[in-house]
Amino acid sequence: QVQLVESGGGSVQAGGSLRLSCSVSGGGVSGRNIFTIPIVGWYRQAPGKQRELVATVLNNKITNYAEPVKGRFTISGDYDKRVRYLQMDSLKPEDTAVYYCNARGYRGEYEYWGLGTQVTVSS
Numbered sequence: 001q002v003q004l005v006e007s008g009g010g011s012v013q014a015g016g017s018l019r020l021s022c023s024v025s026g027g028g029v030s031g032r033n034i035f036t037i038p039i040v041g042w043y044r045q046a047p048g049k050q051r052e053l054v055a056t057v058l059n060n061k062i063t064n065y066a067e068p069v070k071g072r073f074t075i076s077g078d079y080d081k082r083v084r085y086l087q088m089d090s091l092k093p094e095d096t097a098v099y100y101c102n103a104r105g106y107r108g109e110y111e112y113w114g115l116g117t118q119v120t121v122s123s
Contacts, residue, residue, distance in 0.1 A: 002027050002112055004034075004101045009117030012091055018119060020086040022101035024112075033082040035060055037103040037112075042075075042086045044097035044119075054099070055086060068094070091121045 008020040020042065024033045034040060041056030055065045057075045065073060074087045088095065098118050104111035 002032055002110075004103060004112045004114035006099070006101045006114040006117045008085075009099060009119045011120040011122065014092055014121055014123050016091050016121070017087070017089045018091065019088065020099055020101070020117060020119075022084045022086075022103075022114060023082055024103070034084045034103065035077065035079055035082060038106050040075075040084055040101070040103045042099055043102055044095075044099045045116075046094075046097040049097075051100070057084070088119070091119075093121045093123045095119060096121050 003025045005023050005025050006020060008018060010018055012018055022034060027033050038059055039056060042054040043051050044054050045051040053066050054069055055063065055073055055075050057063050063075050072090045075084065076087060077084045096119060098116040100116045101114035
């Protein structure tokens with residue numbers, strides 16, 4: 001069974017940085033890894049708020065960032081390690097949330113979510 005595995009959350013002060021990681025577990029039968037799934041992204045959910053898009057990468061090439069994180073967050077990856085990263089710099093208290101990795105097919109014919117990782121930014 002395919003699962004997304006996240007890591008890298010934690011607590012930092014405003015202005016600090018964190019890097020989240022996302023990889024695929026159990027993708028052997030399907031042949032899927034984080035680089036063979038066309039749409040990969042991160043979402044976040046703060047207490048009392050709806051889950052919102054943070055950033056996505058399409059076909060390992062085209063990135064899209066939500067306005068609040070543009071210029072501060074960057075999606076990258078390590079192909080050899082089969083890991084996608086979300087580098088988060090200049091963190092703000094309003095970035096505090098649970099961050100979820102998401103991966104899906106072009107038409108949503110399959111979709112996977114990670115369990116989430118907590119990011120806390122203190123002022």
